[in-house]
Amino acid sequence: MAICNHCGNGLEENAAFCPVCGAATSGQPPCEEVDAQQRPIQPVYMPVVQQPKTNGLAIAGFVCSIVGWFCCGITSIIGVILSIVALSQIKNRQEGGKGLAIAGIVIGGIVMVSVPLGVLSAFLPVLLS
Template sequence: MTIPGQEPGQVPDPNYAQAQGYPPPAQGTNKLAIWSLVTSLLGLLCGVGSIIGIVLGVMAIKQLNRSQEGGRGLATAGIAIGIITLLFILPSTIAFLRN
């Protein structure tokens, strides 16, 4: 691919996309976002995973606001699944402990 004004065979300028107003490419997926989703899904087995998933999801979103990493959807899903599983697990755990 040649860039307008560039000679054939010339190495493209790595800052060309930014100079044209395009955002830089994402730098990978945030690890906290991945772990947020994983621990929230593990929260189906025990309630502790849900709480950890919610906390990791919030931390991941804070990191994603400062970086160019991907994973915002994973973090959001981790928070949502964590809240939903916590809402189902918590009442059953309380009922179990009362007996």
């Protein structure tokens, strides 16, 4: 079995190019016959990509905004404040959690508007009569 001088891949007989690396085999010294067990094995290293840490205030603001729906909007105010502070920290510290912070602001704002409107609409017939 012929071996490519460039990448060490096995070649077919009379191959003009290596099918793996594309190196030309013509014009090079003839490939030596090597047993598959004699070929050195090259390890493959994969780079490790670190994901940015999620900001804790973004998580807390998101959770407080959602819980505000069940607590008549009280914790949604805290959630909006925490989420705004988290957005500032995320920008300065290059942390993750920007989506959570934005969602905390939006959900908290919706809850802060909808809960008083719901209470007002529930008592409006009583107030008008």
